[in-house]
Amino acid sequence: MHRLALAALLIALSGCGLSSVMIKADALSFGDVIEDATNKLLVLNLLRARDKAPLHFADIPVIRESVQQTVSISFLQFMGSVKPTATTDSQTVGANLQLTPSFEVSHLYSKEFITGIASPIDPRVVKYWLDRGLDRRIVLLLFFSAVEIVETRLDGGAVHTIRIANAPREAADIISNRRQGFSGPDALRCDTQSDFERYLKLFNMLRTFSANSYRERRLLARGMSPGAAEDSKNLQAFAALDQAKVQLVYDREQRSYNVYSLGAEPKVAFCFHEDEPTGAASSSQFEVLDIGGPAPGNKTSCFQSVVDVAADDGPRRTSIPLPTFFAGPAEVKEPSRYCSIYNQFTGSGAAARPDGRSKLELRLYIRSVGEIFQFLGDLLHYQDAVKKHLERNAHLGLKLNTPVTFGYCGDHPEPGCDDIFLRLDGEPCNARFSLNYRDKTYHVGNFNPPDPLDGACQAERAGRKDHTLEVLAVLHQLVGLNKSATDIKATPAVQLLP
16 A cells, blocks of 8 residues: 555655656747748748738747646455455556647737838848848848949039839849840940949949948037136036937047037948049049938948037038930940940940049948848849740850859859859758748758768759758848837747646
């Protein structure tokens, strides 16, 4: 009897310990499930964007599991000298373990979420990814929808602008109509290309793309002397001001103090550095990239934390920019006006020689999260179209990379020129995860290439990295920035019944 009670107690105690071990194991397993499901939901939206189908955003906020343990003990003992025939005393011990997992799926259709993914991304988010070490080429492809090259006449004359769209779907239609490779001078290549091809060449030139956070400082008063009786009250008033908004700076030359007001919010300057400037811009080799509005024009914002600005910001240019449009791909004998400006910046052919009377600036247009999904869907369509075109016209000798890479190793064999930006047709043996969409299986590969010594998985090219997972990681956080607690209907809870 005592042995049976002791056994029952041991079973109960071991059941409590078993629950703890199972909860730990299941929590890790549920984390893997959420990771796999979230990744596949992102890729499904990219495939829907490729097909121009509606996007459906969903989230798995919580996975619950109830653990129920029961232990039963029964005794059967006959008392007295007379017992039923063929019946003996008996003892029974029983245990039962029941696991009931469940999960929730929240569809993100609120007005706040849709407004968030349709709004341009904050430049500070772009700076965050650059500071984390994200490849500048991924940033320039992913976050920006177009770039404008602004030609400014130094004598105050007319200003011309050309716009280069980061639009791969339009490029697929232009490339599919090519029936021969280009063999003319490099200065004439621009007139035969699509905007996307021109954008790829342009962003490969920005080898030192960087971001700097700074605050603007405006002069309020100068020449304040602490020893002067008329300034003592001013200094007392200054001491009571918010030091985060007002700054007192000593001027060594004038031996007096200047009072400045600091901007409430830090700003971000995107810049690149030229070793050999192509135009007559200035002695400084730092070039500021404008984001949408009037160009800042102050190159100190590329490396200083506080930048002085004029108290009165008048019009930066007296002339209105004149847009110059691209007429369409054609075989020409002289570069068009559009391509002359483009060649002057990229250094292509004779048109790149500056005349000393103009300078060039860049203006970038930042995307929204929704536009990023559409861009990546268009990129998948572009890669499929280019692949089919190259297979059907192998005799043309077209120099096109599919999937899109960070350069063309045939012309410029530099490190990383063959790295892949995004692909969903990776090798199954090196796939991080796979999914089915409309009766076709897609594979997302790991960042590192497969080991060429592994006989079960042959590497395509030695050292060729696949950045698809990295792009999905950025996309996942961008979607998360626009989620609200009210969008996810869930009450996190775990029910444990011993």
